[in-house]
Amino acid sequence: MRNGHWEKNLFELIRRTSVDLPSDVEAGIKRALKKERKDSHAYWVLETILENAAISRRNDTPLCQDTGTLTFYFGVPVGFDTNAIVAHTRAAVAKATRQGYLRQNTIDSVSGASYDTNIGSASPVFVFQQQARKKVEVRLIMKGGGSENVGLQYSLPDFSINANRDLEGVRRCILDAVWRAQGNGCAPGVVGVCVGGDRATGYKQSKELFLRRLPDRSRVKALARLEERIMKDVEKLGIGPMGLGGRTTLLGVKIDALSRLPASFFVTVSYMCWAFRRRGVLLGSEGGVHRWLY
Amino acid sequence: MIRELEYPFALNKIRDLTVGQRVSISGKLFTGRDRLHKYLFDGGKSPVDLKDGAIYHAGPVAIRRDGVWVVKAAGPTTSMREEPYMAKIIEHYRVRVIIGKGGMGEATRNACAKYGCVYLQAVGGAASLLAESIKAVNSVSFLSEFGAAEALWELTVKGFRAVVTIDAAGRSLHKRIERSSRRVLEKVLK
Incomplete structure (x- = not known):
């Protein structure tokens, strides 16, 4: 694979993800603002969040300083050279770090040293899936440590x-997970829940749910009903934006299920902060942009 | 009404603040997080004078352009991780203001009441907005030892927005919300 446009467009994907809040999330925050009293902390926080989104776009600066774990989800055609795209992606991550779209955010877990360009053994994270179509689909989620914790x-x-x-x-x-999180995951966030699987696939699946748009519902009817029920329950908790009180504790909940062993029944809850950094792009066979996603 | 706070933070002004008040901070701020708190807790010497100052739990995105540091993003990080260290640092250095997100625990709340310190919550994730209130990077310490995110950045800010969530009388908004939401949770789970 020649470099062509790959590195340039992967860099652009990172830049957009870091600075540009997806429209479905922004619309969710605007809807939440209408539910809060004007003199409340909740209103102040949500208003600040919207202002921050506008400033990030205008100044071309990261929405949040914790630019997080970068997980790239690739849908690739048969016979696609995944080693080459890994190399291009790493180069794009290094460039985005040098230019301040990403923080120097990767630490050697033994020595404590900080890596200069965010290239480490688990950074960035790659998920590959083969697809029937010729185009290459790339989706990126950037998830900060506050929400991960x-x-x-x-x-x-x-x-x-x-x-x-x-x-x-x-x-x-x-x-229980939402209550324990209080404002620490940067509420109002979105929870991704996986019922079943093993310990590893449970977390992996719970995070992949963040690729879904805010308004959609689970295709499994019983889970879709549970999603709606949770949203109603959570509104009563009164934790509110950043945990300072209010009606808006979550912007959404996504639930999915995986098969499990008879002996195991895991429920895995991942939390995504309001600074929901998710972007995607469809690239052609030379790495040119076919279409931006979300 | 928004209270104006200016460095150095006078004890009487700090004691005057109550939970729920919004503030606008101007002057010096020192960033510090996990590595710095552990270092100070273990008796390490601070390279800056923290007395009557503010510690901001944050790790900014900063790049060096033509020899000058530019902060592009600087929102708060989760403060609770500093809970084991904070009270001793408040006592030892007489820090008057802690800024972060998510609130802190009993030891910090007690230290705030005993020595006269407040905890301010900034809006988590609002990194571009808060970076706009940073007017200059005065200095940076421990950059090579701790890395950019964990270094001690001395910043000059103007109009930095936050809200008082633990005051010097020991009142905590975080504690209040945790308790009230717990009561509701128990009802919802019945």
């Missing part, structure tokens, strides 16, 4: 929260 995995039954191996147990896990 409030993620939780439950093993049911969990008697401490009275959660059995059913959807009511799943509901208890989600509400």
Whole structure:
């Protein structure tokens, strides 16, 4: 694979993800603002968030200083050279770091040293999936440490929260996780929930749900109903934006299920902050932009 | 009404603040997070004078352009990670203002009441907006030792926005919300 446009357009994907809040998320925050009292902290926080989104676009600066873990989800055609695109992506990440679209945000876990360009053994993260079509689909999620730290995995039954191996147990896990997070995940965020799988696939799937747009619902009817129920429950908690009180604690909840072993029943909850950095692009066979996603 | 706060932060002005008040900060701020707090807690010497100052829990995105540091993004990080260290640092250095997100625990709340310090919450993630209030980078310490995100940046700010969530009387908005949301949670789970 010649370099062609690959590195340039992958860099542009990173830049856009870092500075440009997706429109569905921004619309969700605007809807939330209307529900809050004008003299409340909730209103002040949401207004500040919207102002920050506008400034980030105008000044071409990161929405949040914690530019997070970069996970690239690739959908590639048969016979595609994944080693080459990994190299191009790493080069684009290094360039985006030098230009201040990404923070020097990658640490050697043994020595404590900070890497200059964010290229480490687990940075960035790559997920490949083969697709039938000729185009290359790239989606990027940037997820900061504050939201990552409030993620939780439950093993049911969990008697401490009275959660059995059913959807009511799943509901208890989600509400417990949201309550524990308070404002620390940078509320109002979105939770991604995976029911089932093993410990690793549970977390992986819970995060892939952040690729979904805010307004959509699970295709599994029972899970779609649970998503709606959770949104109603959460509104009553009163945790509010940044945990300072108010009606808006979450912007959305996404639930999916994976098969599991008879012995295991995991419920995995990942939290994405309001600074929901998600962008995507469809690239042609030479790496030229076919279409921007989201 | 927005209260104006200016460095150095006088004890009587700090004692005058109450939970829920919005503030606008001008003057010097020192950033510090996990590495710096551990270092100071272990008795390491501060390269700057923290007395009557503010520690901002933040790791900015900064780039050097023509020999000058430019901060492109600088929102708060989660403060709770500094809970084991904060009270001792407030006591030892007489820091008057802590800025971060998510609030802090009992030890910090008690230290705020005992020595006269407040905790301010800035809007998490509002990094571009808060960076606009940074007018200059005066200096940076521990850059090579701790890395850019963990270094101690001395900043000059103007109109930096935050809200008081733990005051010097020991009141905590975080504690209040945690308790009230717990009561609702128990009802919802019945």
